[in-house]
Amino acid sequence: MRRSGVADLKLHGGKAPSWLVKRMKPMAKAICGFIVEEHGPLELLERLADPVYFQALSNVLGYDWDSSGSTTVTCGVLRSVLSIEEHGVAAAGGKGKTSMKTPDHLRALEDYGLDGAGLGEISRAVAKVDNAAVQDGYALYQHVFFVDVEENWTIVQQGMDGDSGDARRYHWTSQTTDQFIEEPHTGMISGAVKTAALDMTAKESEECRDISVDISQEEPIKIKRLFEDIKPYGESTLIPWLDDYSPRRELQSYKVFPKRMNWNAVREAYERQPSDYSELLFINGIGPATIRGLSLISEMIYGESPSWADPVRMTFAFGGKDGVPFPVKRKEYDEAIKFLETVLQEAKMGRRDKVVCLKRLKRFAPPIPRDSDNIASPEQCAS
Template structure:
């Protein structure tokens, strides 16, 4: 399942009075979700961008803001650490994301799990969405959810500074990190993306692993020749692959940034005889620029191509959930404080009741399932 929502960059902060209400409501929804679906069921829902966005809308965040990821994930992380629900979260925005490994070790110790597989997974999903899949977004937010049974989910977000748009990546318990690994990707669909983890990139991955076993000096020489071609020069000997529009390919790469080789990373790959794409992505020093350079060499020298398809599709929209209490930016209406307080009070009463008495929530869900919001009230904030 894949879904999409446009997430423009928003400034400002959540008012203190609203943040207090958000924390209370977030805690209550998480308790009810775990009671209803278990910890794994909660993780499955967090990895669904529509469910996650609906959660964000219910607690009153802007329905289309980049902050819907950072604020909502932060609220969820805080609530999970304060409650003993059998699931915790590590990481966060900016500097907090770099604390993920140590926080995962703390969670793993709490749940008597081996932390290293999860630390490795955290590094790998970040490398995939920074290096292996390139669409002009730089990661700045990474939250890793882990439950007591070892189930995990990841929500991370990148920002395109030029377009001031965000893209959110959702992961859930994949066993293959290099072939269509995402549970979903939420963001603005682009004309193309350097997608080396598509199922259509198997030959690309295999050839790349063969090429990086060569002397990095040779690869660098081939790259310099391609750079010269990009400037309009032609070497004395140039074997152009059949039916390849080199100008179009070069413009694609240039639109994503520079292509410069980190020869030390390639030396590591050669010394370690790296023979699978996961281990290659985890190499120290392997960044987006180096992979772009290698991909360019593969395309124009070896006639082997990655996928250029952006792995995002259009979804149903959870905008109707903004009608629960309103939105921080007054869409579709300002936060209704009395309604918010009444909702918190109702859910607090519900949480305290016997599980058999909670069928009311299921009935409300059935009643509202087919309700449609007035389309004209859906406007950018």
């Protein structure tokens, strides 16, 4: 199960206009129906796992490229129009409190022979990784689980950063790997890069993950002593029981130590003796503060630092925003648009809707320079 991409978007409040949602639904149904009819349900899931394609689809349906609503509304529309009976694909979850109902929605799919409980565990694990193992400042508030009858799946979830006013979208797919923990990205898109973020999924965090597991196997009273003896960032971090010849280590300002850890979860980890980091991470109660605390103990006491580089440092931006250090991957961008253009030409929808969608597709992220612009005009496609 690999995270297939990330996108940063501006956080916009309010609801989508009812007239827009009403127009989006038949368009989305026609587009998805054609993809499934021509390529099968798995192709639809793989397209939704691609952040570039997802963004292009959202734009075609009527949303601005940099709006957080492009995630929540598009996912809501897709959830309302997709069905096992018609498409072989269903969607569970949603925004806010509805996201907490994802396990219930998945269990309801057991009527179609799916393993609702097992899919629910996957849903929980994916949310846990992006909320606790990757601490990039975005609190998850939207989680949608797309699944087909073969239990292939795509997850699209979104978090918000209330300070910056940004939202970040995460895409996951079952198609690329069978583990959650190390280097889960297969492709990312972002409009912003954080100065620093704790990323326990990075390859560079491997030793820190191992030390964190070792620490979790110690008596909780010892872990608590380590936790309390490490001073806050910005102060001398000489550990009291080290001899005078030991090097001093200082915490940079962004390595904020948590105010507390979940000591009940730490006790649970000690009793269970996790054998690897995934077992540790998925223990109930092991959340962002405890993961952060263990990683900083690993760094300060044992000298094994986690990665503090934002996991979207290798991503690409929509729209050429000022200050974005990386360009869009034009080949992937053009491929997504070309595929969607073909779908729109063949999908069963009215001529007027088709022309509108193709015009929106032409306007998708216009500031981005591309090698060529060989998308047919709306007038040519509708004729």
